Amino acid sequence: MTARSSKPSVRNPVLALPSAERLKSLPPEARQAVADILRDLSIDARARAQVSWRRNKGPMAVYWKAVGAYATHLYRAVRP
Known part of the structure; x- marks a missing residue:
């Protein structure tokens, strides 16, 4: 079993985007x-x-789950 990285950009892929700094x-x-x-x-x-x-x-559940996950990633990237 491999350990998961604790880098913020691995935990939250939005932080790896070039425009993430513009949000900040x-x-x-x-x-x-x-x-x-x-x-x-x-x-x-x-x-x-x-x-x-x-x-x-199931397909709609997966869709909404993904929307929720990315909305959470964006929320955590943009919150003050």
Whole structure:
């Protein structure tokens, strides 16, 4: 078993994007507003994934799970 890297850019692939530094240069108020939207998107997408899974709609559950995961990655990259 191999140990997983603890580098932030491995744990959060959004941080490896060239434009990630531009997110950090936004004013704190703008970053907070974007972070709030992304957090809401993440919560909503994960809830939709659960509903889809319970209704035996596997492909939609996977889609919403991925949306939730990336929304969380973006939220963590942009939050002040």
